[in-house]
């Protein structure tokens with residue numbers, strides 16, 4: 001599988017290179033160059049399949065030959081070692097609980113998958129260069145990334161978080177692991193942290209010295225695995241024979257984008273609904289086609 005840059009000015013790369021780079025040299029996001037629907041036999045048998053087998057079938061075309069099948073299955077078994085309960089809220093309305101991972105954030109699956117892929121690519125220490133993962137967080141991402149990358153060899157993690165703007169538990173998740181995880185408290189907002197990360201990625205002098213990658217959801221190994229959730233939900237609901245609508249709380253729209261990829265792979269999703277908080281840059285863009293950046297504001301949602 002090849003990945004192209006959405007800015008169309010960089011060459012195509014393999015999964016491995018897309019994961020290690022994070023962002024293309026032309027600053028574009030990497031996106032899979034083709035999407036092949038899964039065979040109907042997959043959808044016919046899905047109720048008899050375990051989560052790891054479902055995830056393997058869904059992700060294997062995106063990984064290609066860069067990780068052999070047996071290793072990819074082992075990575076997925078490790079990543080998906082917790083439950084994804086589907087709980088009835090009221091008749092015909094279900095909640096897919098995605099907070100049963102180690103840091104209680106739905107980002108655990110993506111962070112753990114990316115960490116294990118990078119760890120796999122670094123296994124051969126004679127050729128591998130140490131990678132530094134640089135990430136800005138408003139709370140959830142940093143915790144999931146710190147936990148997911150903890151003790152992964154050949155990978156150092158540096159997390160920037162805004163002082164006083166993450167919860168006490170989140171601050172402890174970021175700052176108490178140690179070893180290959182370094183957290184830096186920034187006197188500023190999340191946007192200031194994000195700007196520092198972006199500046200580091202543009203600093204040619206720095207990049208020559210240190211291999212940098214991002215664990216924000218611009219990384220294909222972070223956001224693509226989120227498509228598993230949609231397959232897991234379908235497996236549980238298929239026998240009811242009803243049309244499926246997903247409602248996805250969104251920030252960067254990584255999770256819902258993964259759901260739309262699942263739909264392209266043939267998962268029968270009728271419709272998506274997305275909710276956002278006051279930081280509504282994306283919905284405004286979809287409405288007006290004008291990408292108006294504005295300062296983010298804190299809300300009661302994490």
Ligand SMILES: *Cc1c(COP(=O)(O)O)cnc(C)c1O
Nearest residue numbers: 140249250251252253254255302
């Ligand atoms: C990260 C996060 C979101 C936003 O997810 P995106 O994939 O960026 O759209 C929404 N809600 C919670 C609780 C989150 O942690």
